[in-house]
Amino acid sequence: MVRLVLVLGDQLTPDIAALAVADKRQDVVVMAEVMGEGQSVAHHPQKIALILAAMRKFAAVLQAEGWRVAYSRLDDPENSQTISGELLRRADAFGASEVLATRPGEWRVLRDLEDLPLSVNLLEDDRFICREAEFAAWAEGRKQLRIEWFYRDMRRKTGLLMAGGKPVGGQWNFDHDNRKPAKRDLLRPRPGDVVPDAVVEDVLTLVESRFGHFGRLRPFRWATDRAGALAALAEFVAERLPRFGEEQDAMLEGEAFLSHAVISPYLNLGLLSPIEVCRAAEAAWQAGKVPIAAAEGFIRQVIGWREFVRGIWMQEGPAYLERNELGHGRDLPAVYWGGETRMACMAAAVGQTRDLAYAHHIQRLMVTGNFALLAGVAPAAVHEWYLSVYIDAFEWVEAPNTIGMSQFADGGVLGSKPYVSSGAYIDRMSDHCGGCAYKVKEKTGAGACPFNLLYWHFLNRHRERFRSNPRMGQMYRVWDGMDEAHRARVLEGAGQLLERLDRGEVV
Numbered sequence: 001m002v003r004l005v006l007v008l009g010d011q012l013t014p015d016i017a018a019l020a021v022a023d024k025r026q027d028v029v030v031m032a033e034v035m036g037e038g039q040s041v042a043h044h045p046q047k048i049a050l051i052l053a054a055m056r057k058f059a060a061v062l063q064a065e066g067w068r069v070a071y072s073r074l075d076d077p078e079n080s081q082t083i084s085g086e087l088l089r090r091a092d093a094f095g096a097s098e099v100l101a102t103r104p105g106e107w108r109v110l111r112d113l114e115d116l117p118l119s120v121n122l123l124e125d126d127r128f129i130c131r132e133a134e135f136a137a138w139a140e141g142r143k144q145l146r147i148e149w150f151y152r153d154m155r156r157k158t159g160l161l162m163a164g165g166k167p168v169g170g171q172w173n174f175d176h177d178n179r180k181p182a183k184r185d186l187l188r189p190r191p192g193d194v195v196p197d198a199v200v201e202d203v204l205t206l207v208e209s210r211f212g213h214f215g216r217l218r219p220f221r222w223a224t225d226r227a228g229a230l231a232a233l234a235e236f237v238a239e240r241l242p243r244f245g246e247e248q249d250a251m252l253e254g255e256a257f258l259s260h261a262v263i264s265p266y267l268n269l270g271l272l273s274p275i276e277v278c279r280a281a282e283a284a285w286q287a288g289k290v291p292i293a294a295a296e297g298f299i300r301q302v303i304g305w306r307e308f309v310r311g312i313w314m315q316e317g318p319a320y321l322e323r324n325e326l327g328h329g330r331d332l333p334a335v336y337w338g339g340e341t342r343m344a345c346m347a348a349a350v351g352q353t354r355d356l357a358y359a360h361h362i363q364r365l366m367v368t369g370n371f372a373l374l375a376g377v378a379p380a381a382v383h384e385w386y387l388s389v390y391i392d393a394f395e396w397v398e399a400p401n402t403i404g405m406s407q408f409a410d411g412g413v414l415g416s417k418p419y420v421s422s423g424a425y426i427d428r429m430s431d432h433c434g435g436c437a438y439k440v441k442e443k444t445g446a447g448a449c450p451f452n453l454l455y456w457h458f459l460n461r462h463r464e465r466f467r468s469n470p471r472m473g474q475m476y477r478v479w480d481g482m483d484e485a486h487r488a489r490v491l492e493g494a495g496q497l498l499e500r501l502d503r504g505e506v507v
């Protein structure tokens, strides 16, 4: 009996679970480009193009390996434009009643598969280092889930940067050597551009004609196959990893990539595996080419943070997407969709997002995320925005990062305190403030940095919740120690700013 083997656009790994148990002599691989996915949110055109081009190339690899692939192109007249519809169409054509599928990374897609009138054999996605049951066992009985303990277990499990059961260099975490402001005069090789080939050009033309979402499609520079992804990894390890940790929280105007890896789209599509990118960083350290702090900082992001947030996403289930513990309900301001703004840091982060479908984690967390949280934007709207605009954003990784880490909408499942800051943090870590219409040193008045006003407004309106948080008590003491008239001016200024946002005025 023929079985259908579903391979989704972020499952482009030759030994993905569904392929591993399928039989290439009789089963049929189903891959489908569908509008239902391309429009599930307003995905950035570069993200859609990357996924479609990578799917087409992966299908060709499977065919070359002897698989029968039923591939639906977006412009096939017969295409039903949903994954379920394409599975039913192929089931009918091949007389199949069973589907082999690897667990999708989006609850909506999982629900659609479970609702199919076919027998669906859902297999665990074993590309993750920490399995679902393993995370559940680790989380069981813990009052708080904290990444550091999880990360140490992943180091022990993988043996990465370990010697004789102990962390190399005598410590688990070298973060105190990291996170410095960036120096402008350093030469940093940016990720190499990949010139679009004929497959990519076809896809770009298709995406141009079908999707009018926020974001520039061209120039399109991304790799779209495993060879290109491996080249991007090698280039990162050789050229930017040595300074990765040191610059990971820095922001410089016009320098989108600094020393970041920019391999997350390839990891999340399945073109690279988490363990191989960590082994590459470890090997560079062993060869004396990068400092331990850089290798450890990078490996922590992959086997620590990436695996940890995926565990939270699995554990919390679809209801997590609706969490709103702080009761925030403001609409997402127009600046997030490219609307005019006087804030230099927001203009830089959003402009870069529009052009590249990419911003690094501090731009996401401490500029756009920080502003949305301080302004009280509905977390579901913030979640949808991040899922839409970033090339590496897939629900399993984006939702916990946004709803949990960035917006504290889960009430502290993921982090012990909200990531909020005044303009001082952005000033310390970037060179944006010098060219801004607002003054970062001003705390009140029309020229005051919006982050300064909203920071105290946020702390004041959530006082009951946060004042006894040991990591925030000091800030409440600072606020309480301010002159009462000054505090009133700050709150009044913040209130006026929020009213302007609500009226859709330029802020």
Ligand code: SF4
Pocket: 342, 343, 344, 345, 346, 422, 423, 424, 426, 427, 432, 433, 434, 436, 437, 438, 439, 440, 449, 450, 451
């Ligand atoms: Fe951003 Fe405030 Fe600095 Fe302007 S002054 S760039 S709004 S932090």
